[in-house]
Amino acid sequence: MEVAADALRQSEAVLPDARRKILYIQPGTHSFAGIERVVDTICSNLTERYGNDFEVDVLYTTSHKNRPATRMYNVIDRRPRSRLELMQTFRDVIRSKDYSLVVVPQIEPAVIAMASCIGLRRNFAVHLHGNPRRERSHMKARVLFFLMKAFFLRRASCVFGTSPRQLESFKLMFSGPTPLYWVPNPVRKFEGIDNDVARGEGGHVTFVNVGRFSHQKGQDILLHAFAELYKVRKNVRLKIVGHGANEPELRQAIRRLGLNEVVTIEHHPDNPQPALTTSDIYVSTSRWEGWSLVICEALRFGLPVIATDCDFGPSDILTDERLGRLVAADGGKALVDAMVYYCDHLDAERASARFRQAFIDRFSIENVVDIHANALRAAAR
Incomplete structure (x- = not known):
């Protein structure tokens, strides 16, 4: 043997x-x-x-x-x-x-x-x-x-x-x-969110954007829309999270638009969880994408998403109105109107948080x- x-x-x-x-x-x-x-x-x-x-x-x-x-x-x-x-x-x-x-x-x-x-x-x-x-x-x-x-x-x-x-x-x-x-x-999973969803920080409605600071990601489009939103809704805040060569221009635009008190720039290079868990609505204003992992990650936290209908990605992901809204690729009034909608209907939209989390499990x-x-x-x- x-x-x-x-x-x-x-x-x-x-x-x-x-x-x-x-x-x-x-x-x-x-x-x-x-x-x-x-x-x-x-x-x-x-x-x-x-x-x-x-x-x-x-x-x-x-x-x-x-x-x-x-x-x-x-x-x-x-x-x-x-x-x-x-x-x-x-x-x-x-x-x-x-x-x-x-x-x-x-x-x-x-x-x-x-x-x-x-x-x-x-x-x-x-x-x-x-x-x-x-x-x-x-x-x-x-x-x-x-x-x-x-x-x-x-x-x-x-x-x-x-x-x-x-x-x-x-x-x-x-x-x-x-x-x-x-x-x-x-789409990666995150510690501690299986039994909870993002709830913001209370007292105001917080929008968040995560990505490289660049022309492609369109943070300039977002800032101009947020400035218009702030004229009609004073209880709003915006977090712009990321890194990149365009940071000086973004800071200059924030000062020029008079948004110093309501817009912050944060750096979370490896993990967007701290920013996403303390926000209410995710906004993507990219001029183009290949997909958009961060939209998927925002949905993982139960956040509704507003996204410019750019090539490509957002329209492949946001296939149900409970997930979020697509707006014109150049932002403008359609983007402002969508942000106003979520400000005014945030509690109702939170009812779909579990649906968003379950939806993204396909990825x-x-x-x-x-x-x-x-x-x-x-x-x-």
């Missing part, structure tokens, strides 16, 4: 690893934020829940702030110092294993990665996170978009997208037979990782 057991162990030891080898490439940014967190969450949970099916590697080419120290997936750290060295890094890493699929975020990095691997037989997935129409606004991007359409898209195994409308737009821009898969972003990490796993199986042919 011992001889037979030894023989079985030896035969198992030489069996090839049947798992699909998947490489994700993180963006070459320096902040561990939206896309980076999505990739990290997906890869961590793929490794934990589907470790028998997938061997997951993640390539980092920069030092990200706030990046978790240890992860379940295999981390590959490289620090290329030039575009040429980056292409060589892509080629060296991608050919180092017999990867079933290489997943690259956004169109520009995908073209660079695929160009780096000409002559290598690898399957690539382009993972869209933003708005392709907006992202080709400068010459380098237009060149890379042209290369994707003319040459590289036909060599891609598939395109992943965070929003159905985003994928429809991509198909109009890049016609062709490449399969498209909707792979939504996961739980568990459900979303299942969707990603199925897409990887289909694409890693």
Whole structure:
């Protein structure tokens, strides 16, 4: 019996690893934020829940702030110092294993990665996170978009997208037979909110916005609308939460509009929970999105949402009037009117808080990782 057991162990030891080898490439940014967190969450949970099916590697080419120290997936750290060295890094890493699929975020990095691997037989997935129409606004991007359409898209195994409308737009821009898969972003859970919902701070109605301080996120649109709201409802407050290069301009606008006493800027780089639990209504005034994780997180706290109907994301999420309201993409009077409505009907709207929390469970990490796993199986042919 011992001889037979030894023989079985030896035969198992030489069996090839049947798992699909998947490489994700993180963006070459320096902040561990939206896309980076999505990739990290997906890869961590793929490794934990589907470790028998997938061997997951993640390539980092920069030092990200706030990046978790240890992860379940295999981390590959490289620090290329030039575009040429980056292409060589892509080629060296991608050919180092017999990867079933290489997943690259956004169109520009995908073209660079695929160009780096000409002559290598690898399957690539382009993972869209933003708005392709907006992202080709400068010459380098237009060149890379042209290369994707003319040459590289036909060599891609598939395109992943965070929003159905985003994928429809991509198909109009890049016609062709490449399969498209909707792979939504996961919405994390927070400690201590399962049996409670956000209730604000009392005494006034608090609106909140969370995001990078940038032209894309449209905090300037929000401030102008809030200034109009404050003229007719004095019991309102606004929290603008985030970080970014536009902070000086936002502070200047707050002073210019006379909102110093009612608008605050807060920084919660890793967790929006302190701001969301002490607010009443979430407002998104983005000019464009790929999805909008923070809208989903606000719904997780039971908050009603007002969102500009931009490309893409908000209209894919706010599919029921109990979740919130979509307003014109440029904000204006429609945005002010929606804010007035929630000020005047806050108690009635709180009755739908549990519905919002239950609705967003469809984008739980568990459900979303299942969707990603199925897409990887289909694409890693």
